[in-house]
Amino acid sequence: MATSVGERTMVLQRERTPFENVNMQFDLSADRLQLDQNYRDFLKRPVRELLVNVTIKDRNGCLRSFEGYRIQHNNARGPYKGGLRYHPEVNLEEVRALASLMTWKCAVVNIPFGGGKGGISIDPSTLNEYEIQEVTRSFTRAISQFIGPQTDIPAPDVNTNAKVMGYLLDEYQRLHGFTPAVVTGKPLALGGSLGRNEATGRGVMFATREMLKANGDRIEGKSVVIQGFGNVGSHTAKYAHEMGAKVIGVSDAFAAFYDPKGLDVNKLWECQLRDGSIKNFDAQQAKISRDEILFTECDVLIPAALGEVITRGNANGVKARWVIEAANHPLTPEADLILTDKGVHVLPDIITNAGGVYVSYLEWVQNQNNFYWKEEEVNERLNDSMTSAFRNVHEVMVNENTNNPGQKFPCTYRRAAYMVAIKRVYEATKLRGL
Numbered sequence: 001m002a003t004s005v006g007e008r009t010m011v012l013q014r015e016r017t018p019f020e021n022v023n024m025q026f027d028l029s030a031d032r033l034q035l036d037q038n039y040r041d042f043l044k045r046p047v048r049e050l051l052v053n054v055t056i057k058d059r060n061g062c063l064r065s066f067e068g069y070r071i072q073h074n075n076a077r078g079p080y081k082g083g084l085r086y087h088p089e090v091n092l093e094e095v096r097a098l099a100s101l102m103t104w105k106c107a108v109v110n111i112p113f114g115g116g117k118g119g120i121s122i123d124p125s126t127l128n129e130y131e132i133q134e135v136t137r138s139f140t141r142a143i144s145q146f147i148g149p150q151t152d153i154p155a156p157d158v159n160t161n162a163k164v165m166g167y168l169l170d171e172y173q174r175l176h177g178f179t180p181a182v183v184t185g186k187p188l189a190l191g192g193s194l195g196r197n198e199a200t201g202r203g204v205m206f207a208t209r210e211m212l213k214a215n216g217d218r219i220e221g222k223s224v225v226i227q228g229f230g231n232v233g234s235h236t237a238k239y240a241h242e243m244g245a246k247v248i249g250v251s252d253a254f255a256a257f258y259d260p261k262g263l264d265v266n267k268l269w270e271c272q273l274r275d276g277s278i279k280n281f282d283a284q285q286a287k288i289s290r291d292e293i294l295f296t297e298c299d300v301l302i303p304a305a306l307g308e309v310i311t312r313g314n315a316n317g318v319k320a321r322w323v324i325e326a327a328n329h330p331l332t333p334e335a336d337l338i339l340t341d342k343g344v345h346v347l348p349d350i351i352t353n354a355g356g357v358y359v360s361y362l363e364w365v366q367n368q369n370n371f372y373w374k375e376e377e378v379n380e381r382l383n384d385s386m387t388s389a390f391r392n393v394h395e396v397m398v399n400e401n402t403n404n405p406g407q408k409f410p411c412t413y414r415r416a417a418y419m420v421a422i423k424r425v426y427e428a429t430k431l432r433g434l
């Protein structure tokens with residue numbers, strides 16, 4: 001089947017995997033950089049892939065085993081860096097995609113890390129706290145030879161948090177001695193950084209603010225819809241509200257609410273903290289179906305949950321003018337082109353949600369120095385870095401479009417962000433003599 005969707009005609013014999021989709025984005029920017037095929041092959045391929053058997057004795061003493069992955073995508077610029085995800089949909093191709101996104105993300109915000117990602121194919125809602133701890137310890141033992149402060153540094157991701165990172169730290173310590181810098185996103189009492197928990201959502205809004213500004217607009221008064229109310233979505237809602245935007249729609253895995261007059265963000269938070277979900281938010285408030293949330297009327301749409309939720313099949317239904325990828329790869333390449341053709345500005349994941357890994361970097365620096373900063377200091381650095389990373393990408397985009405007046409398809413934020421990232425990783429690779 002051939003679908004002409006703008007920038008190129010994509011021939012689909014079958015659906016591409018998430019990793020193939022990320023590599024398609026890579027290639028479209030590599031084309032603009034006229035990057036050699038040999039380097040493309042090298043830069044796309046993960047350096048190392050670990051597939052491990054995660055085994056535990058469950059609460060009843062029964063043996064259970066799960067598939068665990070750690071993909072080390074690229075370390076040309078520094079140790080592999082990236083989160084650890086617990087989700088039933090985790091699989092090798094998904095983790096490969098997420099690992100490579102980390103390479104490009106760390107390069108865009110210019111921190112000295114490469115990219116990696118881990119995941120375990122489990123449904124954490126079926127496990128109790130004891131079992132989550134056992135799963136984390138088993139996984140840590142399985143990969144412990146291959147991680148470390150100068151090798152590979154895990155962090156939280158979907159369905160993992162500071163507590164889980166604490167278990168990882170402890171298990172690693174049993175094997176290798178006290179090493180807080182082996183993991184970031186830890187509890188404060190174990191060497192975590194102030195501001196890390198909030199960092200991704202905060203960074204999302206810093207980047208959004210800059211994008212609107214660069215386009216002669218402003219965040220104040222904008223109506224915002226957020227899909228997902230986990231760590232990223234909930235903090236994004238909080239800072240959107242603090243910046244003067246109006247949060248008019250939110251959803252999580254159980255419910256969705258939409259009210260053009262605005263939702264009470266504090267109440268949503270109270271509900272989330274109390275019930276672990278927004279489902280009991282407000283009986284008076286208009287509930288909509290979760291599937292509708294991405295297609296509601298709003299200025300700014302922020303997918304902040306899982307990958308590939310906006311596709312060729314539904315992208316036309318998006319009504320927002322600005323789409324901010326707080327989740328990793330929420331748009332397929334076709335959806336990206338459809339939205340671009342409609343004149344929607346899309347801010348890509350590798351810059352939008354880089355605030356999390358940026359503050360992970362600050363945490364790692366603090367761990368190495370055994371000296372801890374005030375939260376304002378962390379937030380200020382985050383603001384500066386997100387702002388300059390965005391401005392740099394914006395400048396590359398504008399230059400590309402100015403220098404190529406006859407081009408059929410304009411350079412987008414995604415094209416420019418990948419160009420910045422690829423150039424940096426390529427340069428580090430070349431300087432190593434490779």
Ligand code: GLU
Nearest residue numbers: 082083155157356357360
């Ligand atoms: N899981 C987050 C991400 O996808 C943060 C990774 C990190 O801090 O290493 O960017």
